Amino acid sequence: MTTTSEPQQLQLTAGDQMVRPSSSLGMLARPRGDTGWRSWLFTVDHKRIGILYGAAALIFLVVGGVEALLIRLQLAAPGGRVLSEDAYNQVFTMHGVTMVFLVIMPLAAAFSNFLLPLQIGARDVAFPRLNAFSFWCFLFGGIFLNTSWMLGGAPDGGWFGYAPNSGLVFSPSHGMDFYALGLQITGIASLVSAINLIVTVLNMRTKGMSLWRMPVLSWMLLIVQFLLLFAIPVITVALFLLMFDRLFGANFFNVAAGADPLLWQHLFWIFGHPEVYILILPAFGIMSEVIPTFSRKPLFGYPFMVFSGIAIGFMGWGVWAHHMFTSGVGPISVAAFSLSTMFIAVPTGVKILNWLATMWGGRLQFTTAMLFSIGAVAMFTIGGLSGVTHAIAPADTQQTDTFYIVAHFHYVIFGGSLLGMLSGFYFWWPKAFGYKLNERWGKASFWVLMLGFNLTFGPMHILGLQGMSRRIQSYSADAGFSFWNAMATVGAFVTAIGFLIFIMNIYRSRKAYRSGLLKPVGPDPWDARALEWMTASPVPEHNFDREIVVSRQDEFWHRKWEIKDDGKVVRRARAEDVAHDGSAKGIHLPSPSYWPIILALGLPLLAYGLIFNIWISIIGGLVVLGAIYGWVLESPDDPEAHDHEEHHSDAVSGNGSGPADVHLPAVADSGADPAAKAL
Amino acid sequence: MTETDTALADPAPEVAQEQAPQGHAEEAVAVQEVGGTTTGISHNKLMMWLFLGSECLLFGALISTYMFAKSRLPEGEIGPLDVFDIPFTSVSSFVLLMSSLTMVLALSAMNRGNERGFRIWITATSLLGGTFVAGQVYEFTVFYNHGLGYTTNIFGSAFYTLTGFHGVHVSIGIVMLMSLLMMNLRGSLGPDRAERVELIGLYWHFVDIVWILIFTIIYLFPQ
Amino acid sequence: MSQISPVAEDSAALAAEEIDVKPAEAAAADSAADGTSAAASAADDHDKHPSDWQYVKIAIILGVLTAVEVFTYFESVHRLGDAALFALLTVLMVLKFVYVAAWFMHLKFDSVLFKRIFMTGIALALGVYLIMLTAFSFWT
Incomplete structure (x- = not known):
């Protein structure tokens, strides 16, 4: 979708075929300026989009968290009266949908958008405008889903919307229509983003950055994008079928x-099981960056880490029916899927062992980020082990639809994914904003969260094995569930306090930084290893001043440290000398654009129309159509860019294969001689 | 594992680049800057192929849903044998197949700088595609008059959904072909941007391939 | 792929800026290093492109295969039995599929990366949906 550039100058020599250069399509102006709210609405900068993803996901985390607290209040004591049966159905459905599709997935998108281009040494993603479109599409899809609360009732069929329970007969409100259409919109966002990021990783690595030199986080995010690429169309079809059943x-x-x-x-579940790995692999990647950094050691068994990630990605396609052991799929299917499910524990176990081996013998620094990563490894291991108990089909028959399952998937998704993402927040916060979050508050939030999390979900194992069903609005006093339910509710509120401390930490650290109490950090506050630390913090809009030439894994670390023949590690250069200071000028960057947000705005209108009134759809369709034309006809570049000496680059990108509007400066940074290179 | 291990494990350290004197470093221009990419493949083409890879799962789901739905059709309900008109569908399948030929000839003409040829072949492709869609609309009308509506039974729902999805893909393809033609007439699509034709062509051939599957599996397999 | 290589133009443009560029080689060397090894074709596949006549020949083959497919619809062939018909039609379908993908979509000539992406999609689709139908006891 690269727009065209200026008409190219072609010199024809005698005998050449007569070629008329194509004229530019660009006729609509681009937005200008890089400050104020407009600069965020129309931005195509991958770092800003990453931050927007993160912020939106945190807001949805609050929404989903409040829903969780409502559930726990309702179940705090026997015969709870906080929510009616109907409201309870809506709340637990929206809690699941929100946490999976509007919190964890966008958090992963936040990290992939912000970090992938930096880690591979690229200027931006391959299609910056499509990237912006993905974000707005996700945000409007999420808002669309949540407006259902005010428009006749939220989805009430569970996050996996089993038919025929999700059909008109059993769910007559518009809730499940919102579910089918809203997830379709966020699905478009994920698919577009997946394609964009795969192209980015395959095509835009800096010189020498072979796939086998990429950080493990980049690898895991790449695998996740492939999973999204192939899994999203399956849920798309399922949602279409549901929608056609309900609406037509x-x-x-x-x-x-x-x-x-x-x-x-x-x-x-063909979609849903790869989805599980879509949720967890980004956190695995984050842990694989954080743990080596704070163990002062390289990651143990890099190739095993990568291959186990790939293996998980493939095997994740062959285990879906373990969600359906009790649905009557037949003994042969059950046996086969039971086996494949046990096998997939192997690559996951490899990863856990590798993290432990990375820490083994290292000089561990227990920063907040490290604590969250270690916590995530531990909690995920518990969740993984209870997962293996489900793989044994007859045992699963007893566990299905009890709180034991709820305990399991919260240990992997909250304990694994979310804690891993929080670790990432603490780790990369200085890279994104130029200051560290407060470590003392961070550690407080970690311990409170750990306590609350285990108090909430630990007892659910017991409740489940005692036979308490999930998704039942209340229980009687003589069922013997009262004590552990009360405990879980206390734990939920402790967890909420943990998140409040996290949010307070962001607020206070930001305030301290603004008032000058908190010093800005240098490019590399943690003595880290990957390329994103090799530029200023916060990252300048153009990412790197010079192209980096990579010659090994952990390139940045090796430029700072030298390994002597006797195995001693000595400092070669200071991080400040190796890293770019972000002072490069005149680098041509993709210009902001109006159209991604407008195009994304048309989709919820289309969806509202299908539910309420077809005229709204027609308006939405016109918005979409207009936005596509605007997109195509938009002028390729920021008019200001033509003043730069880099002008010649404009003609260069016109062949459609250039990274959309992105140019690198001519000087390469091969790290040959840090002293000489510190320009 | 120590740091040394990582350094040794690295299969091919690019020594030459490491030792390049400072003056030469400036000659090492970023690959990106000349419109090149790490793989040497253009972004747009890679994007299109990834999209098509994704579409395999979409149509796979629709086709298998159809196969399953048809197998569950209760006895005595209106089914494939009651409505299918194989000779008619064969002709429209042939029309779509031939549109792939005209598409590839349009691209070939553009690559050779023969813009007149391009316009002729791209128009032919659009017309053949339009004929196919018109045939589908006609077929739907006939089926409907035979008593097979979208909600009549499970076969009707699955059949119209599958072929409808395909028809929408063809229609979008026609719009894109017409856009290519307009762009060429306006002078904004010449041989230097032939890749755009190639991309739309890939999409068009994919839609054709899907119909090859649908035609055999849905229409020709013994019912 | 245009005959008038955009790469050549760019090189010319950059040569004017006195910058030494070897895009195709650089790209090829880079990808050779990392196993995507997709590039090689980018620079020189203009020579390998089939001629229009070859395209027409492929179309004729496709037409003939379609004719054979349609022929099975008529009663006389039904004596073969359903199993044989299924097998025959499947083979014909796959052949047509492969011809269009290899020639019209240029997979035969283009980067192996495209083939891998497409094959992965097809293999996953075949895998999961055939297993799904099997779980439904569809084949009996």
Whole structure:
């Protein structure tokens, strides 16, 4: 979708074929300016988009968190009266949908957008405007889903929306329509972003950055994008079938017409199980960056880490029916999927062992980021082990739909993914904003979160094995569930306090930084290893001053440290001397654009129209159509850019294969001689 | 594992670049700057192929949903044997197949700088695609008059959904082909941007391939 | 792929700036180093492109294969039995698929990376959906 550039000058020599250069399509002006709210609405800068993803995800985390607290309040004591049955259905459904699709996935998108181009030494992503479109698409999809609360009721069929429970007969409100359409919109966001980031990683690595020199985080994020690429279309089809059933009276899940609603379960989980790895692999990547940095050692077994990630990615496609052991898929299917599920524990175990081996013998620094990573390894291991108990199908028959399952997936998704992401927040916060979050508050939030988390979800193992069903609005006093439920509710509020401390920490640190109490950090506050630390903090808009030439893994670390023949590690150069100071001028960057946000705005309108009134759809369709034309006809570059001496680059990018509008300066940074190079 | 291990494990340290004197470093221009990429493949083409890879899963789901739905059709309901008109569908399948030929000839003409040829072949492709869609609309009308509506039974829902999805893909393809033609007529698409034609062509051939599958699996397999 | 290589133009433009560039080689060397090894074709696939006549020949083959497919619809062939018909039609379908993908979509000539991406999609689709249908006891 690269827009065109200026008309190219072609010199024809005698005998050459007569070629008329193509004229530019650009006729609509680009937005200008790089400060104020406009600069955020129309930005195409991958770092700003990453920050927007992170901020939006944290807001949705609060929404989903409040829903979780409502559930725990309702279940705090027998016969709870906080929520009606109907409201309870809506709250637990929206809690799941919000946390999976609007919190963890966008948090992963935040890290991939912010870090992927930096880690591979690129100027931006391959398609900056599509990147902006992905974000707005996700945000509007999320808002669309949440407006259902005010428009006749939220989705109430569970986050996996099993048919026929999600059909019109059992769910007559518009809730499940919002579910089908809203997830379709966020799905578009994920798919577009996946394609964009895969192209970025494959095509825009800096010189010498072979795939096998990329940091493990880049690898994991790349694998996640491939999983999204192939999994999203499956849920797209499932959601379309559901939508056609509900809105147009199709018969896909209509048992009376001969349909088998298991079709939904298959399609959902063919998507849903890769989705589980979509949620966890980014956190694995983050832990693989944080743990070596604070163990002062390279990651143990880099190739094993990468291959186990790839293996998880592939095997994740062959285990989906373990979500359906009790649905009557038949003993052969159950046995086969039971086996494949046990196998997938192997590569996951490899990863856990590698993190432990990385820490083994290292000089550990227990920063907040490190604590969260260690916590995530520990909690994920517990969740992984309870997962293996589900793989044993007859045991699963007893566990299915009990709180034991709830305990399991919260240990992996909250304990693994979310804690891992929080670790990433503390680790990369200085890179994004130029100051560290307060370590003391950070450690307080870690310990409070750990306590609250285990108090909440630990007892759920017991409740589940005692036979307490999930998704039942209340229980009676003589069921014997009262004590552990009360405990879990206390734990939920402790967890909420942990998050409050985290948010307070952000607020206070930011205030301290603004008032000058907190010193700005240098490029490399943690003595870290990957390329994102090799530029100023916060990262300048153009990322790197010079192109970096990479000659090994952990290039940046090796430029700072030298390993003598006797194995001693001695400092070669200070990080400040190696890293770029961000002072480069005149680097041509992609210009902001109006159209991504406008295009994304059209999609929820289309969706509202399908539910309420087709005229709204028509307006939405016109917005989409207009935005596509605007997109194509937009002028390729910021008019100001033409004043720069880099002007010649404009003609260069016109062949459509250039990274959209992105140019690197001519000087390469091969790190040959740090002293001479510190220009 | 020590630091030394990592250094040794690195298979091919690029010594030459490391030792390049400072003056030469400036000659090592970023690959990106000349429109090149790490793989040597253009971003747009890679994007299109990734999209098509993704589409495999989409149409796979629709085709298998159709196969499953048809197998669950209750006895006595209106089914494929009651409505399918194989000779008619064969002709429209052939039309779509031939549009792939005209598409590739359009690209070939553009690559050779023959813009007149490009315009002729791209118009032919659009017309063949339009004929196919028109045939589909006609087919739907006939089926509907035979008593097979979208909500009639599970076969109807699955059949219209699958072929409808494909028809929408063809229609979007026609719009893109027409856009290419307009761009060429306006002078903003010449041989120097032939890659755009190639990209739309890839999409078009993919849609054709999907129909090859649908035609055999849905229409020709013994019912 | 245009005959008038955009790369050549760019090189010329940059040569004017006195910058030494070897984009194709650089790209090839880079990708050779990392196993995506996709590039090699980018620079020299203009020579390998089929001629229009070859495209027409492929189209004729496709037409003939389609004719054979349609022929099975008529009663006389039904004596073969359903299993044989399924097998025959599947083979014909795959052949047509491969011809269009290899020639019209240039997979035969283009970067191996495209083939891998496409094959991964097809393999995953075949894998998961065939297993799904099997779990439904579809084949019996």
